[in-house]
Amino acid sequence: MTSTNHVQAKQELLNDPTANHEHLPILGHAELLDGAQKLVFDTTPEDANTIASIQTIAGTGANHLGALFLAKTIRPRTVWISDPTWINHEEIWKLADPDIKRQKYPYFNKEILDLDFEGAMSTLSSMAGEGDVVILHGCAHNPTGRDFTKEQWRAIASICEQKRLIPFFDLAYQGFATGVWMKMLGP
Ligand SMILES: Cc1ncc(COP(=O)(O)O)c(C=O)c1O
Known part of the structure; x- marks a missing residue:
């Protein structure tokens, strides 16, 4: 990536109001965990208390x-x-x-x-x-x-x-x- 592209990419990230720049919570990325649970266990909302996940x-x-x-x-x-x-x-x-x-x-x-x-x-x-x-x-x-x-x-x-x-x-x-x-x- 050239430095101009680098600056442009950085600016685009800063301009995106939906981008989250915080550290992940201790358990990991919530959407990734939900997706992984769904893939492996085909989970429904009722299963939420029976499966624990951590990234x-x-x-x-x-x-x-x-x-x-x-x-x-x-x-x-x-x-x-x-x-x-x-x-x-x-x-x-x-x-x-x-x-x-x-x-x-x-x-x-x-x-x-x-x-x-x-x-x-x-x-x-x-x-x-x-x-x-x-x-x-x-x-x-x-x-x-x-x-x-x-x-x-x-x-x-x-x-x-x-x-x-x-x-x-x-x-x-x-x-x-x-x-x-x-x-x-x-x-
Ligand atoms: C069965 C199995 N488990 C775990 C791993 C490790 O995965 P990673 O490379 O993401 O640490 C591998 C990698 O080859 C694997 O074959």
Whole structure:
């Protein structure tokens, strides 16, 4: 941007009576939070008291705050992390509380380049215990790019309900990273 454009842009911002130049409130940008809630939970005004939201610095910050919150309140014995997963899940939970055990549940079968849904189900149903946290990638699983089908999500939800596990959805759409990994794996 040339300095003339810079000055002009600044003037336009100053002239706009609707522009808000204040710091954001502690919880973040209210409209962003509403939009995010609507996207994820399809919220109605009646849901307002049942969902709490906070804006964080990127997805890493969201994972960190979520892990810290659960570590300090629920104090799970174990957090279940998909195998494979985004490289930082393990580190973030270790930082939140090193005493919380980090265990893997099978997710991807490298032989057939497909989900290991049975492996995930059998590990979670036989080994996870009440109050454990299960990290689930809501979409665009990193690094495999393979997601559960609706039917499989229902089965995962039932296991969480039956065993009273705490699902932790990490929703991070990473088209680029996922695309690169799939190229490395196969066609
Ligand atoms: C599953 C998952 N969660 C969180 C993140 C972190 O997101 P951000 O780069 O916005 O911190 C990534 C980034 O690749 C990711 O793949």
